[in-house]
Amino acid sequence: NLLKIFDLRVLTYYHRSLSSFYVQGFSPWIFFFRHWLRKWPWNMVRRCTRFLRRQCGKPVQHLTMVATTKVNRYNNSSILSQEGRINMRIREAGEFGLIDILAGKILPYSGSVVKGIGDDTAVMKHEPGRLLLMTTDMLVEGIHFNLKYFPLKAVGWKAMAVNVSDIAAMGGVPGFAAVSVSIPQDWEVEQIEELYSGLIDCSREYGIDIVGGDTVSSIKGLTVNVALTGYVEPDRVIYRSGASPGDIIMVTGPLGSSAAGLHVLNNSLPEDMPGMKPGITEKVISAHLYPRARLREGRILGGLGCISAMNDISDGLASEILEICRASSTGCELYEAALPFSEAAAVVAEGAGVSPSRWALSGGEDFELVFTVKPGGLEAVTSALREAGAFSREVGRIAAPGQGCLLIDAGGRRSELKPRGYNHFGE
Numbered sequence: 001n002l003l004k005i006f007d008l009r010v011l012t013y014y015h016r017s018l019s020s021f022y023v024q025g026f027s028p029w030i031f032f033f034r035h036w037l038r039k040w041p042w043n044m045v046r047r048c049t050r051f052l053r054r055q056c057g058k059p060v061q062h063l064t065m066v067a068t069t070k071v072n073r074y075n076n077s078s079i080l081s082q083e084g085r086i087n088m089r090i091r092e093a094g095e096f097g098l099i100d101i102l103a104g105k106i107l108p109y110s111g112s113v114v115k116g117i118g119d120d121t122a123v124m125k126h127e128p129g130r131l132l133l134m135t136t137d138m139l140v141e142g143i144h145f146n147l148k149y150f151p152l153k154a155v156g157w158k159a160m161a162v163n164v165s166d167i168a169a170m171g172g173v174p175g176f177a178a179v180s181v182s183i184p185q186d187w188e189v190e191q192i193e194e195l196y197s198g199l200i201d202c203s204r205e206y207g208i209d210i211v212g213g214d215t216v217s218s219i220k221g222l223t224v225n226v227a228l229t230g231y232v233e234p235d236r237v238i239y240r241s242g243a244s245p246g247d248i249i250m251v252t253g254p255l256g257s258s259a260a261g262l263h264v265l266n267n268s269l270p271e272d273m274p275g276m277k278p279g280i281t282e283k284v285i286s287a288h289l290y291p292r293a294r295l296r297e298g299r300i301l302g303g304l305g306c307i308s309a310m311n312d313i314s315d316g317l318a319s320e321i322l323e324i325c326r327a328s329s330t331g332c333e334l335y336e337a338a339l340p341f342s343e344a345a346a347v348v349a350e351g352a353g354v355s356p357s358r359w360a361l362s363g364g365e366d367f368e369l370v371f372t373v374k375p376g377g378l379e380a381v382t383s384a385l386r387e388a389g390a391f392s393r394e395v396g397r398i399a400a401p402g403q404g405c406l407l408i409d410a411g412g413r414r415s416e417l418k419p420r421g422y423n424h425f426g427e
Contacts, residue, residue: 118327119240120169120312121230131237133230135166141221149265152191154289155224156198162314163228164206164293165367169312170239171302172232174206174295179213182223195224206295236302238371243309243328247372249396250381252297255317256341256356259363260348261288273351275343283344291367297390298369304384306377311370316362319419320370321396322405331399334361334417337410340393361407362420372398 090098103117114131115123126132139145139159147155160177167174179199183192203210208228261284269281294312301307309328311320317339325332339360341349349356373381378394385392399406405417 115239120166121172123170123232123237126231129233130231131234133167133170133172133232134227135163135230136225136227137162137166138223138225140223146265147222150289151198152194153198153201155222156195156200157202157290158198159224159226160199160202160206160208160228161291161293161367163226164202164208164295165291165312165314167228167230168293168295168298169310169369170230170232171236171298171307171310172230173299174208174228174230176209176211176229177203178227179210180215180225180227181213182216182218184220184222185217195222199226206293232302235305236299238298238302238307238310239327240309240311240324241327243324243330243372243398244374245330245398245400246375247308247398248375248378248394249321249332249334249370249372249398250392250394251313251317251340251368251370252294252385253366253368253391254340254342254345255313255361255366255368256345256349256359256363257284257287258291258365258367259288259359260284260345260352261286262363262365263352263354264348267352269348269351273347275347275350277347280344280347283342284348288365291365293367294369294390296388297385300384300388300390301369301371301381304377304380306374306380307371308374309372313366313368313370314364316360316364316420317370317395318361318407318417319364322417322419324370324372325398325405328398329401331401331403332396332405332417333399333403334396334405334407336407338393338395340391340395370395 093101099117106117108116112125113122114125115121121133121135124132124134137159139155139162141147145155145158159179163177164174179196181192181195199210202208264281264285265288269276298310301310309324311324313320317334321332321334324330336357339357341356341360345359346356349359382392406414407417408414
């Protein structure tokens with residue numbers, strides 16, 4: 001029954017990190033768990049602490065063999081067998097459930113890691129006045145792009161830009177990149193040169209040096225992986241975990257254009273579509289093929305001192321603000337009527353019979369920034385971004401954790417905010 005009460009990851013972490021104190025004759029973990037369970041009946045607390053005392057010093061895996069439990073993220077669950085192994089398929093765990101499982105095993109052991117798994121980039125101690133940032137993203141043919149309509153130059157550009165967006169979300173500056181590619185053996189050299197032309201153009205746009213990588217053969221399709229470093233000053237770094245109730249939720253630009261572009265690339269639009277103007281389809285296609293990272297905006301926001309949390313919008317606004325709420329242990333309210341989207345995205349959405357707010361919430365790959373502002377900082381944020389010629393829009397509020405995460409429509413109706421963006425391995 002204990003494992004049904006405790007989150008397995010928390011229990012395992014504290015068992016690992018605090019059992020050494022018990023060996024030395026101390027047991028501070030008892031006080032931690034008593035405090036954590038202060039709302040439970042005292043006889044339950046006493047039983048739990050006795051159980052932990054008996055288990056102290058035993059292998060961590062022993063705890064996973066005591067009972068069957070669940071580990072949840074975004075409503076994905078994993079079942080642990082009596083042997084302590086995860087008795088499930090990756091599809092059942094989903095992308096984020098799998099990340100949670102692996103993160104529980106990959107615990108930093110050096111004193112140099114400031115932030116490991118769980119944010120847009122890792123953050124490490126580097127030199128006085130600077131923190132080292134590191135991120136990586138992989139694009140796989142058939143999953144992230146289709147070469148029937150995706151120029152190789154666009155693949156290269158996007159592979160670099162998605163990493164730059166991660167650096168931007170931390171308030172940082174990109175530095176050096178390593179590019180690894182898995183290439184079908186029957187390709188021409190000119191095709192790889194076209195791919196790299198996109199990588200090079202994007203790296204020059206954002207001041208990045210490509211310093212190496214790896215090339216291997218592929219039995220099926222193209223894969224491109226970019227690992228990117230950067231830096232940020234300690235007083236400018238912004239994590240996902242700093243939001244507080246009352247903070248204002250804002251975004252740096254219109255949403256849904258990339259999803260509209262993907263729709264245009266995969267579907268034919270009605271010839272008599274209302275609102276269609278020259279250049280509409282070109283705008284949304286460009287937004288999908290050649291996304292822009294909001295590096296300048298990230299630097300401006302990092303220097304203001306009133307931004308409490310930030311994330312880049314790669315999987316849709318709903319997923320990204322939920323990540324901030326999870327990391328910050330808060331709830332939120334998003335106002336559907338306040339969501340910004342471009343004229344081009346609205347026109348395409350109407351022709352597709354889709355609400356533009358749906359693409360804004362779950363379309364993904366807009367690579368705008370969503371951030372939370374302390375209540376007294378709203379004027380400073382809007383002024384700073386306006387002076388730089390940048391966009392900002394208020395779209396919601398951070399709420400108390402007990403309120404949950406809600407979407408409020410134009411009529412004032414409230415519904416649970418759910419992540420509906422792309423989920424690798426998801427059903």
